[in-house]
Amino acid sequence: MSTTFEAVAEIISDTSDIPLEEITPEKNAFTDLGIDSLDFLDIAFAIDKQFGIKIPLEKWTEELNENKASVDEYFILSKLCDRIDELIAAKDA
Amino acid sequence: MLLEYFQMIDAVEALDLENGTILARAEVPLESPVFEGHFPGSPLVPGVLLIETMAQASGFMLLSRMKFEKMPFLANVNSAKLRTFVEPGQVLMVEAELEHDGSGFAATRARILRDGKKLCDSKLMFRIMPFPNSTLKDNMLERYSQITQNSAG
Numbered sequence: 001m002s003t004t005f006e007a008v009a010e011i012i013s014d015t016s017d018i019p020l021e022e023i024t025p026e027k028n029a030f031t032d033l034g035i036d037s038l039d040f041l042d043i044a045f046a047i048d049k050q051f052g053i054k055i056p057l058e059k060w061t062e063e064l065n066e067n068k069a070s071v072d073e074y075f076i077l078s079k080l081c082d083r084i085d086e087l088i089a090a091k092d093a
Numbered sequence: 094m095l096l097e098y099f100q101m102i103d104a105v106e107a108l109d110l111e112n113g114t115i116l117a118r119a120e121v122p123l124e125s126p127v128f129e130g131h132f133p134g135s136p137l138v139p140g141v142l143l144i145e146t147m148a149q150a151s152g153f154m155l156l157s158r159m160k161f162e163k164m165p166f167l168a169n170v171n172s173a174k175l176r177t178f179v180e181p182g183q184v185l186m187v188e189a190e191l192e193h194d195g196s197g198f199a200a201t202r203a204r205i206l207r208d209g210k211k212l213c214d215s216k217l218m219f220r221i222m223p224f225p226n227s228t229l230k231d232n233m234l235e236r237y238s239q240i241t242q243n244s245a246g
Contacts, residue, residue: 038168041198041218048195058197058221 004081004088007050008043012077015042025078030071053087094119094146096127096138100236101146102187104243108157113191115154117240119146119205121183128181138179143213144170147203150187151217153237155199158191161234165199165219173215183207189217197221 009023016039029035035043044055063069073079094101107116121138128136148167155165179185189203198221204214224230 041168041195041220044195044198045193045200045218048193054194054196056196061197 004051004084005077008047008077008081008084011043011046011050015039015046023077025076025081027077028072029075029077029080047084051084051088053084053091055084055087094121094125096122096125096142099142099145099149101142101149102153102240105153105241106186106244108154108241110154110158113154113158113194113201115150115187115189117150117153117187117189118243119185119187121179121181121185123181125181136181140173140175140213143175143179143205144173144215146185146187147189147205147213147215148217148219151189151201151203152219153240154189154191154201155219155221156233156237158194159221161230161237163221164224164229164233165221167217168198168220169218171216171218173213175213177212179205179207179212185212192216 005025009020012018012023012029012033012035013020016033016035018033023033027033029040029043044057048054060069060074064071064074074083094103101119102117103120104118105115106118108114127139127142131137131139152165152167184207186206187203188206189201191199192202193200198218200216200218202214202216205212
């Protein structure tokens with residue numbers, strides 16, 4: 001069974017045409033990998049479907065716009081995967 | 094259909110908000126300024142307008158599910174297939190279903206049929222955003238009212 005990171009890296013590689021080896025846990029999806037918000041919709045869609053969750057993009061965007069959170073907090077891939085794991089755990093609870 | 098005003102849907106025939114499905118009717122006009130250019134002597138509904146038609150059917154379903162609190166904007170067209178020509182005077186049925194209700198986005202699958210035969214289909218994704226102004230919201234509400242009143246049922 002693949003880890004959350006491996007699954008997310010594959011999704012990013014498939015949807016954004018980024019070589020898998022360039023996708024590492026410390027990278028920021030936007031600032032390091034150059035993913036834009038439209039690409040991220042595809043990624044969120046694929047993650048939602050694969051894990052049976054709903055990434056709260058609206059809430060995150062609101063927090064970023066109000067400077068209540070930094071982009072790194074949600075979009076460094078290791079942190080994104082932590083959030084996904086939390087959502088999976090909450091769903092299964 | 095009033096092609097030049099991007100009014101693609103004429104009537105909503107069925108709408109299931111819980112399951113996120115819509116069936117709409119779109120009647121291609123016999124005449125339109127669009128046909129003067131597309132194409133001279135061989136009028137055809139442009140493929141982009143067929144995609145727009147599928148997007149509008151999806152959009153009205155999404156708007157209705159969201160009680161017109163937010164607006165779906167077409168953001169991504171995937172695997173669009175335009176299988177045959179669509180000519181003036183044809184009556185089209187447009188089906189769309191919600192594939193995923195995400196946070197700030199939604200994905201649908203849509204298709205257009207004529208006499209039960211699929212003419213085109215696509216996967217569509219929408220950004221769900223606040224209405225930029227009340228003019229657009231009022232216009233959407235008015236259009237929705239018109240096309241639901243036009244329903245055959």
